[in-house]
Amino acid sequence: MEASYGLFIDGRWAAPPKAKRFETRNPATREPVGSFVSGTAEDAVRAVASAKKAFPGWRDTPAPKRGEILLTASRIMRERKEELGRLVTTEMGKVIGEGLGDVQESIDFIEYMSGEGRRLFGETVPSELRSKFCMTVRQPKGVVVCITPWNFPTAIPNWKIAAALISGNTVVLKPASNTARCGAEVVKVYEAAGVPPGVLNFVTGAGSIVGNALVSDPNVRAVSFTGGVETGREVYQLGAEGLKMVHLELGGKNPVILMDDADLPLALEGVLFGAFGTSGQRCTATSRLIVHEKVYATFLEMLVERLEQFTVGDPLNPKTGMGPVASADQERKILEYIAIGKKEAKLRCGGKKLTGGEYDRGYFLEPTIFETKHGTRISKEEIFGPVLSVIRVGTYEEAVRVANDVDYGLSSAIYTRDVNRAFRAIHDLEAGITYINAPTIGAEVQLPFGGVKNTGNGGREAGSVAIDEFTEIKTVFVDFSSKLQKAQIDTESSR
């Protein structure tokens, strides 16, 4: 049933008078899911002002106490897992197992970050002088803006919110317009957990209006953004004008390398999950399969045979293999790439929009495989849909060359039974993540997540390093010698 939401500013849900509204829709049925305020630049300014006002109180709340509130949030999320998992599937279209997985990832991450409240480690470092103590402490940055995409509509907001809050920052969340209800429900979880008014704010509306206004606001000290490369570049430039810390998580063109000694049945399961999980709309999706020529024909046949039995349909049905893509826009963009693929490569299976019956109500595409040479557009550009490019290679060295010759560097994988080659691949592959004998998807919250090249600008989410994005390091010197000691001048040899 459609639900109506306001903005959440200063601890109150309210819609500005005469606000324009937009709807989110179920991509499997096109039925409305939620109604939201089309926020304005003024709404963004109000949300930032609320976060700024709440900052001193939250900063001074002891970090373990902040952690307790987060732990409560993770418990509430767990109690609501079933309901929220269904919402993810209904609003975004990933199959129910993955919808529940999205929420589980949220639970795990909030719980993990709650423990950070008793760590937030600094360092103690020896001084070059006597009777002097040196250390670093972490301090929050201030107001943090989180801008999130639709493909992990609870997990990605939580990755950002929980890490920002435990570090003592206050937050404004701007969710993807397509999945605003998931974003709103995430915020309600924190509200119910006792996050004080103004500490977490929520503004909906077009990224080009609300997102822009948030990033440009002089009271914002940091921006955490996940989305497409072009938007990321724009956000980076806007943030640079205010010398803000801008953390970017962008796209991927992730390869699985399949060597001639690979366990083929194992790889088959991995490639299917990696390429067609979330209808291929994961930034870590397996979008290139680079196969050694000795197993190329055999593996491709295995893959195509399995795909012919693959069920595409109602994502709420636990037996469905793949749901719809997330929106009409997504469908159009993916079909454009499929048309390009048909011109420059050999279509091996799929390649069409599904029609008839329940398919006519939503955005359903066939899982698609192209055989292609390296260098075609479909082998190098991010498609963000259920389209796999298969590339034949003759050697490990060629496989690595092909794997690395793209603009992105998020995830990567190799299937081999040769332990030396596996370790070489860890060294050779230009990516933030490498899997051995597993597909390119499957992040765990206690490990860093992020990539190299156009995938981002060097930061990492998740793991304990996530808090590096949300804290300033203060260096502290305590001189207990009761005299002026001069670093670099009063050395042991000059005494």
Ligand code: NDP
């Ligand atoms: P977009 O870049 O279009 O949108 C991401 C977010 O940015 C949305 O909340 C959007 O709002 C907002 N936004 C749009 N324009 C602006 C702007 N000018 N200023 C500030 N914010 C803006 O990406 P999608 O949501 O379409 O997501 C798909 C892309 O995200 C893919 O390319 C994928 O690779 C990438 N991605 C990367 C991940 C990673 O971790 N590396 C994870 C998930 C996705 P609105 O919805 O209102 O337009």
